[in-house]
Amino acid sequence: MKEIIITKNEENQRLDKFLLKYMNKASKGFIYKMLRKKRIKYKGGREEGNELLERLGNCRKYAWPMFTSCCPGWVSFMSKKYPEYLRNLSTAKSPQQMFGAMAKTYFAQKKGIDPNNICCISIMPCVSKKREASLSYMKSAGAGQDVDIVLTTREFVRMIRAEHINTRFLKEQAFDSPLGESTGAGVIFGVTGGVMEAALRTAYAVVEGKNPEADAFRAVRGRDGRREADFTLGDQTLHTCTVSGLANAEKLMEDIKAGRVSYDFVEVMACPGGCVGGGGQPIHDGCEFAERRGGTLYRLDSERKLRFSHENPEVQKAYEEFLGKPLSRTAHKLLHSEHVNELYFETHNYL
Numbered sequence: 001m002k003e004i005i006i007t008k009n010e011e012n013q014r015l016d017k018f019l020l021k022y023m024n025k026a027s028k029g030f031i032y033k034m035l036r037k038k039r040i041k042y043k044g045g046r047e048e049g050n051e052l053l054e055r056l057g058n059c060r061k062y063a064w065p066m067f068t069s070c071c072p073g074w075v076s077f078m079s080k081k082y083p084e085y086l087r088n089l090s091t092a093k094s095p096q097q098m099f100g101a102m103a104k105t106y107f108a109q110k111k112g113i114d115p116n117n118i119c120c121i122s123i124m125p126c127v128s129k130k131r132e133a134s135l136s137y138m139k140s141a142g143a144g145q146d147v148d149i150v151l152t153t154r155e156f157v158r159m160i161r162a163e164h165i166n167t168r169f170l171k172e173q174a175f176d177s178p179l180g181e182s183t184g185a186g187v188i189f190g191v192t193g194g195v196m197e198a199a200l201r202t203a204y205a206v207v208e209g210k211n212p213e214a215d216a217f218r219a220v221r222g223r224d225g226r227r228e229a230d231f232t233l234g235d236q237t238l239h240t241c242t243v244s245g246l247a248n249a250e251k252l253m254e255d256i257k258a259g260r261v262s263y264d265f266v267e268v269m270a271c272p273g274g275c276v277g278g279g280g281q282p283i284h285d286g287c288e289f290a291e292r293r294g295g296t297l298y299r300l301d302s303e304r305k306l307r308f309s310h311e312n313p314e315v316q317k318a319y320e321e322f323l324g325k326p327l328s329r330t331a332h333k334l335l336h337s338e339h340v341n342e343l344y345f346e347t348h349n350y351l
């Protein structure tokens with residue numbers, strides 16, 4: 001296979017700027033991309049933020065700390081090594097799985113398409129997403145697997161290059177509606193601390209009745225592998241921890257098990273730096289792009305007009321027209337998963 005070299009010019013290039021144009025050429029069907037899934041994570045941010053508040057309001061009902069669940073590498077690691085903590089996982093699905101379920105229900109209804117005729121394709125920075133999409137319980141929409149095919153960004157770049165497409169000559173194009181709008185909160189999901197920050201922005205808005213300053217939770221940012229930060233939400237102090245890399249995750253879990261540390265909300269991403277350092281990203285020997293990609297995501301977030309998941313008009317419309325409210329019965333069916341039972345069973349079937 002031909003070696004791929006990421007040039008200086010390309011390393012910060014936004015794939016979504018030309019993605020739609022390329023994909024339209026590649027297929028006649030409705031193909032939805034992972035970058036669009038990030039927009040659904042609006043819901044993730046919103047569902048996860050609201051789930052956090054629901055747990056804080058009913059402390060005794062839940063196990064603590066609450067762990068994020070959007071990274072399948074981390075969820076798989078935990079289910080094998082620390083299954084006794086599965087019930088601590090947020091029940092919110094990953095952006096990929098939320099999108100698949102919404103594409104084959106809400107989007108299908110809006111467009112009048114039989115969901116069985118939708119092929120949902122993810123483009124992800126991640127190899128673990130391939131397995132996640134194939135899990136037997138990831139078919140909430142009732143039309144086969146919610147996500148049919150997962151390509152890594154590295155595979156996708158190879159496809160583009162194999163067709164000799166020069167991305168510099170492709171013009172930017174808006175995504176389709178519904179579900180085509182995105183916010184800064186969705187963008188930063190790709191970097192360590194981003195899930196936590198997006199969820200806190202929404203949780204704060206729900207508790208205080210007004211938005212925080214968009215960068216109010218920037219203490220969770222950084223590439224040091226493990227960061228702790230305390231925030232005030234209403235009359236409660238929230239102890240948070242953000243971890244990236246499985247070696248750091250293992251140390252964290254041992255500390256929690258031994259009672260050396262105690263947190264309320266913990267974000268874990270399996271890859272160092274988060275998805276910007278994902279195993280499916282384009283690589284070049286001797287170069288590490290995660291930090292620069294992370295910087296790009298924060299810049300894109302700061303340039304966005306919309307920086308809060310709950311302010312995404314397409315998200316608001318999806319709730320009004322279809323989901324009802326966060327944590328509603330429909331939202332639970334499509335956007336959440338009971339990892340405790342299903343993942344444990346699935347994992348031990350795989351082993």
Ligand code: SF4
Pocket residue numbers: 070071072073074125126127128129269270271274275276277278279280
């Ligand atoms: S951190 Fe790595 S394993 Fe986790 S979702 Fe991102 S790319 Fe996948």
